[in-house]
Amino acid sequence: MKTITELLAAVPELADAEPVTRVVVPARLEYSYSPGAAQTRFLRALTRRRLVAERCPVCTRVYIPPRGVCPxxxxxxxxxxxxxxxxxxxxxxxxxxxxxxxxxxxxxxxxYVLLDGAHVGLHARIGGLPHDRVHVGQRVRVVWNEQAAPEHPEGEPPAPSLAAISHFTPTGEPDADPETYRRWM
Incomplete structure (x- = not known):
């Protein structure tokens, strides 16, 4: 099998060319997402500053966002x-x-924030303190985006979105006992 250099040398116009070893190409992906009934209820509840979950009737695990079916x-x-x-x-x-x-x-x-009562956490940004003061076991609470206000004077509620949650911030409570979340890490 010939090397790239040998193959380039066989083409007179490319004989002195250096082989290309890397190419940087900007890429963009666009897609449509259909959340389904359970996640639609969850997203709509976020616009009213509510965190709606679902519990499996068999294993009793609580999922947020809900999936509609226990995995x-x-x-x-x-x-x-x-x-x-x-x-x-x-x-x-x-x-x-x-x-x-x-x-x-x-x-x-x-x-990864394990909400109280849930068995699966949410991925979220942590704010309200320097990043080097964040630690495992820290108790946090939701900070809602202003666009997710429960009252809409214009009459139009915001579009359902995870962006209703701005970030989580420390509650000031003592750290959680590791036994309460170790299984869900």
């Missing part, structure tokens, strides 16, 4: 409940790259 048991999750806007950080990372469309100063913290 463990395969049973329909018809038991709906509202969770409080508080939870525990189970893991996190410090992000050092600016994200397009996110008006947040770099570096910032992104975490």
């Amino acid at each position: 463990t048991c395969g049973q329909a999750t018809t038991d709906r409940l509202e969770l409080p806007p508080t939870g525990t950080i189970t893991t996190f990372c410090i992000v050092n790259i600016a994200a397009r469309g996110l008006d947040v100063e770099v570096p910032y913290c992104y975490a």
Whole structure:
């Protein structure tokens, strides 16, 4: 089998050319997402500053956002409940790259927040404190975006979106006992 250099040498116009070893090409993906009935209820509830979850009737796990079907048991999750806007950080990372469309100063913290009463966490930005003061076990609460206000004087509610949650911020409570979230890390 010939090398790239040998192949280039066989073409007179390319004989002295250096092989291309890397190409940087901007890419963009656009897609449409259809959330389904369970996630539509969840997204619409966010516009009213509510965190709607569903519980599996067999294994009793609570999913937020709801999936409509328990991924463990395969049973329909018809038991709906509202969770409080508080939870525990189970893991996190410090992000050092600016994200397009996110008006947040770099570096910032992104975490997996296990809401109280849930068995699956939400990914969310942590704010209200320096990123180097975020830690596992920290108790946090939702900070809602102003666009997700429950009263809409114009009569038009905001479009359902995860953007209804601006970020999570510390509650000031003592850290959670690791036994309460270790299983869900």
